[in-house]
Amino acid sequence: MAGAGVVHLSIMPEHMAHVTAHGLALLVFGALQIVWILAALRWWTRPVILMGVALSAGLILLWVLLYAIPSPFIGHLPLHARILDRALIVSKLLEGTAAAVLIPAYVMKTPSAVGMSRFLQAGAPIACVVTGVGALLWIVAATSETLFPVFSVSAGWPTWRLNQMRPALIAPAVRSSASLSGNSAAYDWDLPQGFPPPRVPEDNPMTHEKVELGRYLFYDKRLSGNGTQSCESCHVQTLAFSDGRRTPIGSTGEPLERNSQALVNVAYNATLTWANPGLTELERQILIPIFGEFPIELGVTSHEEEVLERFRQDERYPQMFATAFPDDPAPINFRNIVHALASFVRSLISGNSPYDRYVAGDKTALSESARRGMELFFSEELECHHCHTGFNFTLSTVHAQSTFSAAAFQNNGLYNLDSAGAYPRGNRGVYELTGKPEDMGRFRPPTLRNVALTAPYMHDGSIATLEEVIQHYMAGGRVIEEGPFAGDGRRNPYKSGLVSGFQLNEQEIADLIAFLESLTDESFVTDPRFSNPFEEKALDQIADR
Amino acid sequence: MRIHIFASAALICMLGLAACQPIQAPTEPSTTLDKPQPVAINFAMKVRDREARCGEVYEGLGASGSPVEINDMRFYISNVRLVNDKGAETPVELEQDGLWQVENVALLDFEDATAGCAETGTPEMNVGIRGIVAEQTFVCPECEPTAILFDLGVPFDLNHLDVTAAPSPLNIPAMWWNWQIGYKFARIDLKTDAAATEGAWFIHLGSTGCSSSDKNTPPEKPCMRPNVVSVRLDNFDVTKKVVVADIASLVAAVDLSESTPQPAGCMSGPDDPDCAILFPAGFGLDIATGACAEEGCPTQRFFRVE
Numbered sequence A: 001m002a003g004a005g006v007v008h009l010s011i012m013p014e015h016m017a018h019v020t021a022h023g024l025a026l027l028v029f030g031a032l033q034i035v036w037i038l039a040a041l042r043w044w045t046r047p048v049i050l051m052g053v054a055l056s057a058g059l060i061l062l063w064v065l066l067y068a069i070p071s072p073f074i075g076h077l078p079l080h081a082r083i084l085d086r087a088l089i090v091s092k093l094l095e096g097t098a099a100a101v102l103i104p105a106y107v108m109k110t111p112s113a114v115g116m117s118r119f120l121q122a123g124a125p126i127a128c129v130v131t132g133v134g135a136l137l138w139i140v141a142a143t144s145e146t147l148f149p150v151f152s153v154s155a156g157w158p159t160w161r162l163n164q165m166r167p168a169l170i171a172p173a174v175r176s177s178a179s180l181s182g183n184s185a186a187y188d189w190d191l192p193q194g195f196p197p198p199r200v201p202e203d204n205p206m207t208h209e210k211v212e213l214g215r216y217l218f219y220d221k222r223l224s225g226n227g228t229q230s231c232e233s234c235h236v237q238t239l240a241f242s243d244g245r246r247t248p249i250g251s252t253g254e255p256l257e258r259n260s261q262a263l264v265n266v267a268y269n270a271t272l273t274w275a276n277p278g279l280t281e282l283e284r285q286i287l288i289p290i291f292g293e294f295p296i297e298l299g300v301t302s303h304e305e306e307v308l309e310r311f312r313q314d315e316r317y318p319q320m321f322a323t324a325f326p327d328d329p330a331p332i333n334f335r336n337i338v339h340a341l342a343s344f345v346r347s348l349i350s351g352n353s354p355y356d357r358y359v360a361g362d363k364t365a366l367s368e369s370a371r372r373g374m375e376l377f378f379s380e381e382l383e384c385h386h387c388h389t390g391f392n393f394t395l396s397t398v399h400a401q402s403t404f405s406a407a408a409f410q411n412n413g414l415y416n417l418d419s420a421g422a423y424p425r426g427n428r429g430v431y432e433l434t435g436k437p438e439d440m441g442r443f444r445p446p447t448l449r450n451v452a453l454t455a456p457y458m459h460d461g462s463i464a465t466l467e468e469v470i471q472h473y474m475a476g477g478r479v480i481e482e483g484p485f486a487g488d489g490r491r492n493p494y495k496s497g498l499v500s501g502f503q504l505n506e507q508e509i510a511d512l513i514a515f516l517e518s519l520t521d522e523s524f525v526t527d528p529r530f531s532n533p534f535e536e537k538a539l540d541q542i543a544d545r
Numbered sequence B: 001m002r003i004h005i006f007a008s009a010a011l012i013c014m015l016g017l018a019a020c021q022p023i024q025a026p027t028e029p030s031t032t033l034d035k036p037q038p039v040a041i042n043f044a045m046k047v048r049d050r051e052a053r054c055g056e057v058y059e060g061l062g063a064s065g066s067p068v069e070i071n072d073m074r075f076y077i078s079n080v081r082l083v084n085d086k087g088a089e090t091p092v093e094l095e096q097d098g099l100w101q102v103e104n105v106a107l108l109d110f111e112d113a114t115a116g117c118a119e120t121g122t123p124e125m126n127v128g129i130r131g132i133v134a135e136q137t138f139v140c141p142e143c144e145p146t147a148i149l150f151d152l153g154v155p156f157d158l159n160h161l162d163v164t165a166a167p168s169p170l171n172i173p174a175m176w177w178n179w180q181i182g183y184k185f186a187r188i189d190l191k192t193d194a195a196a197t198e199g200a201w202f203i204h205l206g207s208t209g210c211s212s213s214d215k216n217t218p219p220e221k222p223c224m225r226p227n228v229v230s231v232r233l234d235n236f237d238v239t240k241k242v243v244v245a246d247i248a249s250l251v252a253a254v255d256l257s258e259s260t261p262q263p264a265g266c267m268s269g270p271d272d273p274d275c276a277i278l279f280p281a282g283f284g285l286d287i288a289t290g291a292c293a294e295e296g297c298p299t300q301r302f303f304r305v306e
Helices: A002-018 A020-042 A046-068 A078-082 A086-109 A118-147 A159-170 A172-186 A208-218 A287-291 A304-313 A317-324 A334-346 A354-359 A368-377 A466-475 A506-517 A522-526 A533-544 B002-027 B273-283
Strands: B036-047 B057-061 B066-084 B089-091 B105-109 B128-134 B145-152 B176-178 B186-191 B200-205 B229-234 B242-246 B303-305
Touching: A020 A046, A046 A086, A046 A118, A086 A118, A208 A317, A208 A334, A208 A533, A287 A334, A304 A317, A304 A334, A317 A334, A354 A368, A368 A506, A466 A506, B036 B066, B066 B128, B089 B128, B105 B128, B200 B273, B229 B303
Parallel strands: B036 B242
Antiparallel strands: B036 B128, B057 B066, B066 B089, B066 B105, B066 B145, B066 B186, B145 B229, B186 B200, B242 B303
């Protein structure tokens, strides 16, 4: 009984946040059960035992009633009772045991009267009390439910609480898919409010050791064939892991066709890189910069042994690899390098911008101008939110609770070389892979978090500033007057219908930019967990001297 | 003292019995009543009598007789009920499949993310709902199912969740605006010959006039214009008939060759000229109030039985 009381009390705050009445009821039940224990220890009499029966069997009956009869309870739609969560099973089992002990105890204490067996004599009050308590509570609950506010909504309780409750209550299937990432439980994501757990492949669970190793590798130039470049060469922390260039140049001097992507919440991207519907795992994507030959980025191909040898000879790495991959007898290999890098890239989570603080309730976090810009951004006139939607500002988002594929690619009218919709060769979006005409110019909508730091913009870095990006969308596409790329992108037949142009005045443009700037997360670009560990070491050494 | 205890026990006892009364009553007369019966209700998306598919062009739609390609076709329904010829109305309790159905809401999804539908669509499709219904609704020997009722829309208490954390199928960003407005009840994206919007003619049905401090905050009270279409379709035999959603008849009265931009097509704006005809003529809704134009939305032209 005491156990059931503790269970009730422990789940009370959660329910309090959800529906006040549920919380209050649990508080009362838990408190009564515990008080009863104290009473029973003091007075082991028939009325007290009978009360105990009511508090055990009566509550079981109440639960059965909730199960059997549809009630108007908020959140208690018919399904609710069917879900046996752990707290429910434990508390009902404990109460059942208590009832099984208390009922015989009560019967034994009942004196047998003339003409009536002891069982009948005791049975009547027990039945009365149990049905009475159970049914009475059910009625009280059913009628009073509506009197109490649904606290989470009415008192401005942060919505994510309500919503985190709901899937937990409602969708068992959702819960089981969430356990996919269960093996990363050991890793503390430290997720921002409103961010769901990311999806993590089962064969590469997150660990702090792998993330830390990945961080060293990310910043280590020895991971390129000729020792001149690291991942950081194109992904710089202060620029939200973009590189500030239109398009980058690989370690051997070869130019790349695409703009270096910011690495912001990459763990949530439904597909990776600018336009590749088939590339969904970081473990596969990261092979590209390391081994890719067309174009060469880090250029490790045909230098494989050389690169591994550099790490084997290092004073730090053998130990780091061994702790990150304890089951691997020869842990310094490319599979593990890629797994560690993927873990580090997954850990790059950004969700602490002024906008996030505003959503969390700090209404001073956004300027007036940014607030007006936010309303514009989410408006039906601008349509930005259709493609840059959700907590990560992109439709292309998956997480541990996702149940549908979310790959998304759109043509936003940057080019129209031949009036038939063509984009420049090599940069034709999904079309490069599928060859389907309708995939011409389709790219993944990038997250807009930290976008103020990631100029220049678009897959080819062809737009220099946020103001020009907005002008591009205002015009409903880009017109290029002359040169090899001349054409009217506004008339691109494959352009998304959601990019159809709108009008803003100077002030409104400034407001929209202020909003986009409010998505900059200063703590992300200065977070020491993501910074260059070699520089840190250098600084330490200077400090030591 | 003893009397006291006895009296209070008796009181509780009586209350208990009284409480039992209404609870046990319905189960007494017939034991078949609470025997639930599985039911599957099939839906289809059509353009007149052709199946609606992504990537195909359909000629002659709307008042303008425009050519139309479909880029999205999905909608939420809720509160499904079946009616038999005795007039009894029974709710269909949806199977909680963790995917297409949650509580009393289901998503019907006819796009497969190919061709134009790739922009925002998902490859997964769903063309029917599954649930249980009390047996007597339509299996009793003497009665026949005669009608199906449902709402095109998401009920208020589920409409303003956070799409990121909400249970499936309320977790699809493409079907969600924001906390304030909630879900797109129906998303029918068309590409037509409307020159002003380069062909875009999008139909996004959802609530409007929802008040909260900003778009990231859910409203406390139901929205001014819920824009939920209550649908009643007669002559519906669940074992033989299909509920057909017909894009051609939805837009029959609308000039698809024109659309005022901002936004292209009708996104439920109460002052959007593109909604002014579509709402009453297609959905049977009064655009000013967000309620049915006539009680029960009998003038909706989207759904029919086949």
